[in-house]
Amino acid sequence: MRHFYNLVKKEVKELLTREVIVSMVFMLVFFVFMGRIIKGAEEEAKEINISILDLDRTPYLQNILNIVSKQGIEINSIEAEDIENAIKEAKEKNATVLLVIPPGFGVKIQEMEKAELEMYSIMKGLSIKETISSEIIKSIIGALNKSIATSFIQKAVPDKDPEDILSPIHTKDFVVIKERTIPGTPGVLFALITSQSIMIPLILVMVIMYTGMMVMTSMGSEKESKTLETLLSLPIGRGHIIAGKMAGSAIIGFMMTIVYMGGVRYYMSPMMGAPEISIHLKDLGLSMTSLGYLLLGTSLFLAILAALSGCIILGVFAQDTKSAQTMSYPIMLLAFIPFFLSMFKDIETLPLSLKIIVYAIPFSHPMIASKSLIFHDYSTVLWGIGYMAIFIAITMWIGVRIFNTDKVLTARFAIRRKKIGR
Amino acid sequence: MENAIEVKDLEKYYGTLKAINGVSFNVNEGEIFGLIGPNGAGKTTILRIISTLLQITSGSIKVFKHDVTKEAPYIRKLISYLPEEAGAYKNLSGKGYLEFIAGFYSDNEEMVNKGVEIAQLGERITDKVSSYSKGMTRRLLVARALMVAPRLAILDEPTVGLDVINSQEIRRIIKDFVKKGTTVLLSSHNMLEVEFLCDRIALLNEGVIIERGTPQELKEKYKAKNVEEVFIEAVK
Numbered sequence: 001m002r003h004f005y006n007l008v009k010k011e012v013k014e015l016l017t018r019e020v021i022v023s024m025v026f027m028l029v030f031f032v033f034m035g036r037i038i039k040g041a042e043e044e045a046k047e048i049n050i051s052i053l054d055l056d057r058t059p060y061l062q063n064i065l066n067i068v069s070k071q072g073i074e075i076n077s078i079e080a081e082d083i084e085n086a087i088k089e090a091k092e093k094n095a096t097v098l099l100v101i102p103p104g105f106g107v108k109i110q111e112m113e114k115a116e117l118e119m120y121s122i123m124k125g126l127s128i129k130e131t132i133s134s135e136i137i138k139s140i141i142g143a144l145n146k147s148i149a150t151s152f153i154q155k156a157v158p159d160k161d162p163e164d165i166l167s168p169i170h171t172k173d174f175v176v177i178k179e180r181t182i183p184g185t186p187g188v189l190f191a192l193i194t195s196q197s198i199m200i201p202l203i204l205v206m207v208i209m210y211t212g213m214m215v216m217t218s219m220g221s222e223k224e225s226k227t228l229e230t231l232l233s234l235p236i237g238r239g240h241i242i243a244g245k246m247a248g249s250a251i252i253g254f255m256m257t258i259v260y261m262g263g264v265r266y267y268m269s270p271m272m273g274a275p276e277i278s279i280h281l282k283d284l285g286l287s288m289t290s291l292g293y294l295l296l297g298t299s300l301f302l303a304i305l306a307a308l309s310g311c312i313i314l315g316v317f318a319q320d321t322k323s324a325q326t327m328s329y330p331i332m333l334l335a336f337i338p339f340f341l342s343m344f345k346d347i348e349t350l351p352l353s354l355k356i357i358v359y360a361i362p363f364s365h366p367m368i369a370s371k372s373l374i375f376h377d378y379s380t381v382l383w384g385i386g387y388m389a390i391f392i393a394i395t396m397w398i399g400v401r402i403f404n405t406d407k408v409l410t411a412r413f414a415i416r417r418k419k420i421g422r
Numbered sequence: 423m424e425n426a427i428e429v430k431d432l433e434k435y436y437g438t439l440k441a442i443n444g445v446s447f448n449v450n451e452g453e454i455f456g457l458i459g460p461n462g463a464g465k466t467t468i469l470r471i472i473s474t475l476l477q478i479t480s481g482s483i484k485v486f487k488h489d490v491t492k493e494a495p496y497i498r499k500l501i502s503y504l505p506e507e508a509g510a511y512k513n514l515s516g517k518g519y520l521e522f523i524a525g526f527y528s529d530n531e532e533m534v535n536k537g538v539e540i541a542q543l544g545e546r547i548t549d550k551v552s553s554y555s556k557g558m559t560r561r562l563l564v565a566r567a568l569m570v571a572p573r574l575a576i577l578d579e580p581t582v583g584l585d586v587i588n589s590q591e592i593r594r595i596i597k598d599f600v601k602k603g604t605t606v607l608l609s610s611h612n613m614l615e616v617e618f619l620c621d622r623i624a625l626l627n628e629g630v631i632i633e634r635g636t637p638q639e640l641k642e643k644y645k646a647k648n649v650e651e652v653f654i655e656a657v658k
Contacts (some may be wrong), residue, residue, distance in 0.1 A: 006525035014513045224507040230566075233473045233503040234526050237495065404494075406476050410436070 003240050004247070014221065015214055020252065026258045031263025038148020038267070048136055051090035052099045053078045058106035064099075067143050073136070087120060092347055097121055097137050109148060112270075117141065124143040180375070200370035201339045204300060206260055206305040208363060211253025212328045215308050218245050219315025220324025229409065238403040242396070246308040292373035295381045299366040302388035306362035307393035309329055316402050338364035346371070362388045424486070426451040426574055426605040427472060432481035434629075441467045443629040444481070449622075451486075454596070454606040456616045458653060459626035465609040466506060468626075469578050472607065473503035485574060502572035506579040506609075508563050512552035515588055516543055516562050519551060525568050537569035540595055556583045564592050568599055575599065577608040581615060593619055613650035623649070625656050632656055 050073055054061050068075050076093055078084040082098060090098040100118035108115035119137055146166070153162035173185040182189065222228040231241065288296070310331055318324035336357055341347060347358050347368055358364045365384030372380045402408055427449035434442040441462045449455040457465045470476045472483055474494040485488045485497050510519045520537035524530035538547055539561045543554075551559065560583045567575060580596065581589035589612075596619060602605055610616050616623055617637045625633040625640075633640060633656045637649050646652045 003526055006522060010514070010522050011510065013518070014511050017513055171656055225512060226505065226507050229470070229473075230473055230503065230508055230563075232475055233498060233501065234523070235495070235498040236526055362588045409470075409475060 003236050004244055007236070007244025008248045008251070011218060011245055012251055014254045015218060015248060015322060020256075024256060028259050028263050029152060029265040035263075035267040043257050048097070049074045049093065050078070050097045050099060050137070051076055051078045051086070051093055051095035052101065053080055053083075053086040054101045056103050056105040058101055058103045058109075060106055060109060060144075061101065063147060064101075064144060067147065083118075083120075083353040087122070090120070090261075094292045095122060099137070112152065177375075184414060193371060198343075200296070200300070201342055201367040203257065203261060204303060204363060204366055205332075205335045205339045206257045207304055209255060209332050210256040210260070211250050211304060212307050212311045212331045213325055214253045214256075215245055215247035216315045216318060216324035216328040217321050218249050219312065220318040220321040223318065224320040231405070232408065238400050239396075242309075242312055242399050244401060245312065246305070249311075250304065279296055288373050289376070291378070292376070295378065295385065296366065296369050296373055299369045299381060299385055299388070302385060302392060303363050303366045305392050306395065307335070309392055309399055312399045313402065315397060316399075316408050334361050335363045337361060337366050342367045342371075359387075362391045424451045425449065425484070426453075426486060427455075427607060428484040429468070429472075430480075430482045432471070432483065433479045434471060434476065435479045436466075441629055442471075442479075445607070445629070445631055446481075447624050447631060447634065449605060449607055451605050452600060452603060453621040454600055454608065454619050456620035456623040457607070457609040457626055458611075458613070458616055458623055458649070459609075460657060463626040464579055464629040467627055469503070469576050469607065469609060470505075473501060473576050474498055475503075500573045501576055502567045502570050502574075503576045504563055504578060504580060506569040506582060510551045510554075510559055510562055510566075513550065515550055516541060516547040516554065516558075518567065519562065520566060527570055533569050533571075536571075537565040540565035540568055542591070557585060557588060559575075560584055561588060561592070564595070568595060568604075571599070571602070572604060572655070575604050575606045575608075577606060579610055580608060580610075581610075581612065589615070592635070613648060613653060617649045625653060627657055 022408050034197060037378070050068065052061070052064070052075060054077065056393045065075060076095070078089045078093075078098070080089055087098055088099065089281070094417060098120040100120065102116060102118060105115045105117070119141075121137075149166060150162040153165050157165065173183065175182045175184055175186050175189050177189070222231065232238075314331065315324055318327050338361055341350070341358060342364075347355065347364065350358060365381075366387055367380040372378075425448045427447075429448070430446050432442050432445040433440070445464070445468065447455075456500060457468060459465050467476065471478055472485065472490060474490055474497055478491055486500055488497055488500075490497055496555075509515075511522070514522060517534065517538060520541070521530070522536045524533040524537070527533060541547060541564075543558055543561060546554070546558065551562070554562065560581075564577075564580055567577065568581075575596075579598070581592050584592060595617060596606060596608075608619070608620075622636050623634065623640070624631045633643075633652070635643070639650075640652045640656075641648065644652045644655045646655060
């Protein structure tokens with residue numbers, strides 16, 4: 001254990017270079033900076049100022065004002081003779097939208113004819129913020145339409161609920177999935193499950209990327225700094241060397257993932273508001289149990305170990321840190337395949353040949369588990385855990401075997417032999 | 423006297439290339455044995471095999487009667503290997519590096535103090551290895567190899583990259599260690615060093631030992647003034 005701790009300490013010190021620390025700090029600062037810009041832009045977008053030019057002197061103006069004031073939007077009336085002057089005045093008042101009520105608007109509404117409102121969006125630039133105000137106005141117009149239609153219906157058929165006339169057909173939706181019938185639409189169910197399980201594949205891909213890169217860098221650095229021969233000649237078991245490298249790299253990899261995910265979370269928080277879905281998976285009997293969480297944790301842990309043990313084997317063939325990082329791409333690619341597939345497809349529904357490939361990739365299993373456990377499908381998860389355990393045992397055995405042979409050094413010999421013979 | 427190393431009919435292939443061709447020699451306990459030869463003669467391969475880093479194609483090697491193939495983990499406890507092109511962990515300090523190595527042995531505090539003494543880097547011992555010159559790094563590595571007081575020290579070009587004064591100091595330290603009971607197997611291109619340090623030498627060429635004996639015996643045999651002349655004559 002003392003040897004293992006000594007190796008882990010060395011790995012952490014060697015991998016946590018000034019450059020790595022600077023890049024982590026930079027990453028964090030970058031995401032916080034970008035997050036603040038987006039947050040600021042969104043808050044600016046909320047500050048909508050509407051100018052209204054009422055050329056009709058319509059009684060419906062009050063209706064409009066009532067709806068707008070409910071949205072907490074600043075509104076001001078403009079007295080101008082024509083549109084050109086109204087736009088000029090609206091600009092002076094820093095308005096984002098000029099709403100013009102043309103003459104005859106009120107009469108047309110009263111006579112149940114189609115009436116027109118003119119909407120001038122005053123754009124100061126080409127940012128996304130400029131488009132938000134016109135969208136809000138459109139929703140206000142929608143509310144106004146409904147309000148006017150409702151008042152007409154109430155007058156014409158006072159004993160009926162206007163809502164029943166406006167939307168006479170109601171649907172009651174059910175989804176049949178995995179031997180269960182659940183109230184709701186596929187869209188809502190998909191959104192709910194995705195919101196619960198989307199982070200698992202993302203975190204796993206990031207951890208595999210960073211820890212894999214770290215363990216490969218560690219192997220490449222041993223060769224580049226010419227420290228590997230000394231390390232291998234010390235009285236330490238080969239298993240300890242491999243385990244020490246994996247643990248040290250995992251610590252730095254996890255640190256980088258935490259910084260990255262923390263940064264991304266902050267950056268994405270303005271865009272990722274709470275989903276407007278009133279039901280929860282728990283209400284549908286689809287929540288993860290404590291056993292589920294335990295299995296998911298085990299599955300994630302084993303997937304990371306599988307990535308590290310695979311990287312150790314690849315790292316043996318690296319010549320230096322640069323080639324080591326390039327050689328980590330196949331592992332990352334293997335993590336990206338199930339990640340993207342799980343975003344757009346249910347792995348269970350893939351054609352058999354593709355399904356076999358995905359199941360053969362150990363990193364697929366936590367991604368499958370994150371969804372299967374919601375449906376309390378434990379057997380799929382347990383098979384995945386068993387497969388990953390076998391995969392790790394085999395790759396670790398291969399790793400120790402390689403470390404016990406010439407191969408751990410001969411990759412370099414193959415190049416040098418031509419230069420110096422022996 | 424017990425044999426520290428017994429090499430019998432050693433052969434080593436790298437793919438189809440025969441690097442070592444039937445080499446046999448013994449190293450007595452408590453002596454300094456030198457392997458000399460031109461580049462590519464196979465010196466480093468032999469040192470790496472004895473250090474348990476490379477596998478034998480055929481033949482056998484015993485270190486203090488223990489087989490290097492079958493008892494590699496035990497042999498690693500007896501030896502200390504200094505590769506020719508070695509480096510130290512750049513993000514550690516010189517002392518941190520010595521502490522790391524000593525962490526695999528018992529009584530490591532005394533070991534580190536010994537290493538600091540051999541390295542003679544003064545206050546720079548606490549600086550990061552990345553700030554060291556080539557010579558300073560080599561001194562640290564020699565200190566690392568010797569501070570563990572191995573029964574057998576395998577030193578591949580121990581003074582490479584060191585200036586004359588430092589080289590002499592390292593040679594003196596090696597001799598001191600031998601007096602305390604360490605056996606040394608070294609390879610060197612520096613004939614002066616070989617003559618000064620080694621009790622016996624073996625001349626290696628194209629994977630074969632072409633001559634062996636004490637420096638004095640070989641000088642007499644080849645009527646040469648020094649080992650360098652012996653080397654040139656023997657390789658001809």
